[in-house]
Amino acid sequence: MENVLKKIPIFADLKDKEVKSIASHAVNKTFPKNSIIINEGDDTNSMYVILSGKIKVFLSNEDGKEVILTMMGPGEYFGELAILDQAPRSASIMTMEPCKFSIISKNDFDKSLVDHPEIARTVITELTRMVRRLTDNIRNLALMDVYGRVAKTLLDMAEDEDGVKVINQKLTHQDIARMIGSSREMVSRIMKDLQKGGYITPGNKCIVINEKLPPGW
Incomplete structure (x- = not known):
């Protein structure tokens, strides 16, 4: 786990023994797919480091309408806002696949801030x-x-692999719709046309962007 923590920006400049100390106080937990880790409005006492798996950060209303703020994967973290200002959680977190987290308590995080101002x-x-x-x-x-x-979301999520832009995660049309504040039907029409035009190639767990996306639809 120390190797994962060392790759996180807030811990990257710490010495190995200091990272090891933080890791020794953290608690590791695993959760299955579609587990709610945090509910918006919950009280807070910890931050989470993603060791494996992917999560989504979202807002929802009483009618079940959902807006996805972002998706996160291994090496990323969440929950730091609430333990800094001690306010209720500002968004909900759900696992998109089986996940393992390293959970750092508020007390341990506060101690790290005092001992290491660079954090x-x-x-x-x-x-x-x-x-x-x-x-x-x-x-x-x-x-x-x-x-x-839609186009900007695809490009923002894509990573360059030997000159080819690839989104390396399973992304449904409903996911995209919830990220951009649109309907699944509209997103599906756009994605279908981009695929027909040869601009994208959807796979089982990835989307390949074959060429520059057109400026308009």
Whole structure:
């Protein structure tokens, strides 16, 4: 687990023995697919580091309507906001596949901040990036049409593999719709047309972007 923690930005500059100390106080837990890890509004006392698997961060209302804020995988973490301001959880977390987490208590995290001020600086940097990303998302929702939001989401999630852009996760049309604030039917029509045009190739657990996506639909 120390190797995973060392790759996380907030712990990357710590010495091996310091990372080992944090890891020794953490609790590892596994959860099956579709497990609710956190409910929006819950009280808080810990942050979670994803050791394996993928999760989604989402908001929902009483009618069951859901908006996905982001998806996260191994080496990423969540829950740090609530343990910093001690406010209720700001979003819900669900596993998208079997997951294993390293759970760090608020007391241990607070102690790490006191002992290692550089962690606080890195947390501030990470929070700044989060604010910028959320601002970008608001801009997209307000100024882009549905096609533009679909195209940007695909490109943002894609990773470069030998010159080819690939989204290495199982992503349903409903997932995309919930990420961009649209309907599954509209997203399905757009994805079908992109596939017909040879722009994308959906696989079982990935989507390959074959060429530059068209500017409009």
